[in-house]
Amino acid sequence: MSNIEEDRPRAHHEETHDDIYAENGSIRADFLAMVGAAIGDRDILFLRKHVAELHESELGDLLESILPEQRMALVRLLGNDFDLTALTEVDETIRMEIVDQMPNAQIAAAIGELDSDDAVYILEDLDQEDREEILAQLPFTERVRLRRALDYPESSAGRRMQTEFVAVPPFWTVGQTIDYMRDEEELPESFTQIFVIDPTFKLLGVVDLDRILRTKRPVKIEAIMRETNYPIPADMDQEEAAQLFEQYDLLSAAVVDENGRLVGVLTIDDVVDVIQEEAEEDIMRLGGVGDEELSDTVMTTSRSRVPWLLVNLLTAILAASVISLFDATIEKIVALAVLMPIVAGMGGNAASQTMTVTVRALATRDLDIHNAARIVRREAGVGLLNGAIFGVLIGVVAGLWFQDVNIGGIIASAMLINMMAAALAGIMIPLILDKVGVDPAVASAVFVTTVTDVTGFFSFLGLATWWFAIGK
Amino acid sequence: MSNIEEDRPRAHHEETHDDIYAENGSIRADFLAMVGAAIGDRDILFLRKHVAELHESELGDLLESILPEQRMALVRLLGNDFDLTALTEVDETIRMEIVDQMPNAQIAAAIGELDSDDAVYILEDLDQEDREEILAQLPFTERVRLRRALDYPESSAGRRMQTEFVAVPPFWTVGQTIDYMRDEEELPESFTQIFVIDPTFKLLGVVDLDRILRTKRPVKIEAIMRETNYPIPADMDQEEAAQLFEQYDLLSAAVVDENGRLVGVLTIDDVVDVIQEEAEEDIMRLGGVGDEELSDTVMTTSRSRVPWLLVNLLTAILAASVISLFDATIEKIVALAVLMPIVAGMGGNAASQTMTVTVRALATRDLDIHNAARIVRREAGVGLLNGAIFGVLIGVVAGLWFQDVNIGGIIASAMLINMMAAALAGIMIPLILDKVGVDPAVASAVFVTTVTDVTGFFSFLGLATWWFAIGK
Numbered sequence A, B: 001m002s003n004i005e006e007d008r009p010r011a012h013h014e015e016t017h018d019d020i021y022a023e024n025g026s027i028r029a030d031f032l033a034m035v036g037a038a039i040g041d042r043d044i045l046f047l048r049k050h051v052a053e054l055h056e057s058e059l060g061d062l063l064e065s066i067l068p069e070q071r072m073a074l075v076r077l078l079g080n081d082f083d084l085t086a087l088t089e090v091d092e093t094i095r096m097e098i099v100d101q102m103p104n105a106q107i108a109a110a111i112g113e114l115d116s117d118d119a120v121y122i123l124e125d126l127d128q129e130d131r132e133e134i135l136a137q138l139p140f141t142e143r144v145r146l147r148r149a150l151d152y153p154e155s156s157a158g159r160r161m162q163t164e165f166v167a168v169p170p171f172w173t174v175g176q177t178i179d180y181m182r183d184e185e186e187l188p189e190s191f192t193q194i195f196v197i198d199p200t201f202k203l204l205g206v207v208d209l210d211r212i213l214r215t216k217r218p219v220k221i222e223a224i225m226r227e228t229n230y231p232i233p234a235d236m237d238q239e240e241a242a243q244l245f246e247q248y249d250l251l252s253a254a255v256v257d258e259n260g261r262l263v264g265v266l267t268i269d270d271v272v273d274v275i276q277e278e279a280e281e282d283i284m285r286l287g288g289v290g291d292e293e294l295s296d297t298v299m300t301t302s303r304s305r306v307p308w309l310l311v312n313l314l315t316a317i318l319a320a321s322v323i324s325l326f327d328a329t330i331e332k333i334v335a336l337a338v339l340m341p342i343v344a345g346m347g348g349n350a351a352s353q354t355m356t357v358t359v360r361a362l363a364t365r366d367l368d369i370h371n372a373a374r375i376v377r378r379e380a381g382v383g384l385l386n387g388a389i390f391g392v393l394i395g396v397v398a399g400l401w402f403q404d405v406n407i408g409g410i411i412a413s414a415m416l417i418n419m420m421a422a423a424l425a426g427i428m429i430p431l432i433l434d435k436v437g438v439d440p441a442v443a444s445a446v447f448v449t450t451v452t453d454v455t456g457f458f459s460f461l462g463l464a465t466w467w468f469a470i471g472k
Helices: A029-040 A044-050 A056-065 A068-081 A084-089 A092-101 A104-111 A116-123 A128-136 A140-151 A174-183 A209-213 A238-248 A268-286 A298-324 A327-332 A335-363 A372-401 A405-435 A440-471 B029-040 B044-050 B056-065 B068-081 B084-089 B092-101 B104-111 B116-123 B128-136 B140-151 B174-183 B209-213 B238-248 B268-286 B298-324 B327-332 B335-363 B372-401 B405-435 B440-471
Strands: A193-197 A203-208 A252-256 A262-267 B193-197 B203-208 B252-256 B262-267
Touching: A029 A044, A029 A056, A029 A068, A044 A068, A056 A084, A056 A092, A056 B238, A068 A092, A068 A104, A084 A092, A084 A104, A084 A116, A104 A116, A104 A128, A116 A128, A116 A140, A128 A140, A174 A209, A174 B209, A193 A209, A193 A262, A203 A209, A203 A252, A209 B174, A209 B209, A238 A252, A238 A268, A238 B056, A238 B268, A262 A268, A268 A335, A268 A440, A268 B238, A268 B268, A268 B335, A298 A327, A298 A440, A298 B335, A298 B372, A327 A335, A327 A440, A327 B335, A335 A372, A335 A405, A335 A440, A335 B268, A335 B298, A335 B327, A335 B335, A335 B440, A372 A405, A372 B298, A405 A440, A440 B335, B029 B044, B029 B056, B029 B068, B044 B068, B056 B084, B056 B092, B068 B092, B068 B104, B084 B092, B084 B104, B084 B116, B104 B116, B104 B128, B116 B128, B116 B140, B128 B140, B174 B209, B193 B209, B193 B262, B203 B209, B203 B252, B238 B252, B238 B268, B262 B268, B268 B335, B268 B440, B298 B327, B298 B440, B327 B335, B327 B440, B335 B372, B335 B405, B335 B440, B372 B405, B405 B440
Parallel strands: none
Antiparallel strands: A193 A203, A252 A262, B193 B203, B252 B262
């Protein structure tokens, strides 16, 4: 629901961006010290003037930067001046910590002031009981709206949408529409387009505000509206919706229910967050980390990282058992033990390059059935070329190091073989995982490293065993 | 410059998103086949109807999916119906390939139709000579505008901004402003806010379109304008500008020159691209890959990956030389050679988890001076805990495997030591690199792996040498 007061240009706080943030993007130490002192002194006037007026994202950054014990004190001191929107800008752990300690009545009062998408964002993490208690204290229409959004699946467009929008019938003129907007008090806080609907709320079209402004008053809305090419079903996954925004440079888009009725509007600022989250997820998964947050404890963090390390332990033991096949050879020629990690390690690095490119190209949909064959050929070519380069290089180094041309030749050949294996594993494994519906960002690294470790050790030690057996 | 014809709701092509794209997001095979056949038959009517009307991003995807030899044929067949904006949606290699083969006169004619930001995007990659030739063929004002944008440094806000905007004086009324927009023919293609300037183009404020629409005609613009809290200097780096957009949920922002004069407007759709690119860059750098594109050749790809592999080769040789310190021990106990890669590898994986979290937290500015100490303590705790867990685990496995409790104890201790080293290296190295101004995403992995390899081999083999020497 829109808050009328908010519609006036907002009282601007005295701090500029540079007063709050240091060069490197963190909150300035002197600002933190001032706020800390004010919290200590219970200086409500100072906090109202310098903290309550901060932009929600600034307040969020501040909450993340102060000490945990200062956080609740600050929220309590600000009371009703605390802008709950700031909670949409902090870590989940901090959000839960604050919400858990606030009385439900205060949350309910504050929720009523928020845009529906922000309200849903905060409500969806609460447990059932608290959520119901808060919803029960809201006005009827407000409650119905939020319930409806919360009924859509997690991470769906319906969860992220705002239920406040401006909608007009197609037979209105531009003049009527402008007059309506001038008189209506319950408009959304900000909007960039208005929707055209029939009496049953079925979506007919959309008009951007700049089009209304450049059209003469008597013109009918239906004459200037355009078809909404990309109405977003409320149960569409937010990631898919974000891709539509990105592809078609949308600023906002209508969200419709299964009957094509307008239920809300999805805006680019929420979509930017989704895009960020998705890229973040890929980075974390490639690094073998799950849904971690900086505010997690040692136990939580350890628990979330153990499964990945366990899988890696198993593959490391597998690789070790490959080495143990050749222990007799190693016993005779210790140089092999010294050199073998080089072959395996270089393969791992080359594979991780190919894998990174492949996983990203799959995520951005740049790699598909039409160009897969070409990319596989290219990666094989790169593997061959780089394998030859680094084979020769390490061959010379190892030959000189151990004064043995045989060892040089063997490691050169093993390097070439493993770099080729690395290239093929780096591209084929993500492609296959994607094909069978497994997220390549999560699982590729394990399989790929296993291939390069096993191939590296087997080719190097195997070639050596065979060569020196012949030599005898 | 705005094209008036474009201002009318655009003729909608017959294909919906689902007619063009398959479930997995790639262009449908049957659509590709139809277009391919039409190109083969030189069926210009078909191409005009089904291809020329595509959205620029759809046309871009199509250009990336068809065969290289079809690409130029398609561009030639479409002639002046080819929407040059599509070139902003394709790989640099493909863009250059197409632009190189188009006559400069045709490019100049098409450039005149584009928004200035798209025009700059295409022009900036051309060589000096072609660029001058094309600019020379443009109308004077157009040429001056583009030259000014091109004068700003690469990747600056000035390069990405659009030079078309609506600006009015503060003493105009809302009514005057609306009348102006109704009558003026040279308005930007779309806009969400208008700027308020003084006679010297100095930026005074900004008004969102929804505010104009809900205000009565006699009200003065200066009464409803708000201060622009975040005017963007034209030479600000695009990444920094993107962070402002993200933090303050901006849809567009004024770009000003060194004298505070309005020179253009930066819009969220360009910023979304920047955000994507930056996340992409981090992923690629963490994976040891540079500025690669899928359309690069084997040679280009190989050349871009060799430096990283070379650095890794050097660190691998360093790790190998640590092993060679203990060759006498390995000769006696081959089990050590079998097990040592497990210690090094697990350290590498644990370090990569910590490093990924740290690098991302630095990039998103969630990790800073205020919480660094806490996070370092947490990671040390996680390293200790996971080191203990996996130390015991591998100790038991190795003890049973080689039927030797000494080896079990030694590998358990080495694992604990290396996991601790991994945790500390994983967080300290990115922090230090960031502090000294080196991008942690690029360089962290090399240093971190070196630490875990060297520590892993040294602690395991060193402990073994010491223990078995005592045992004698």
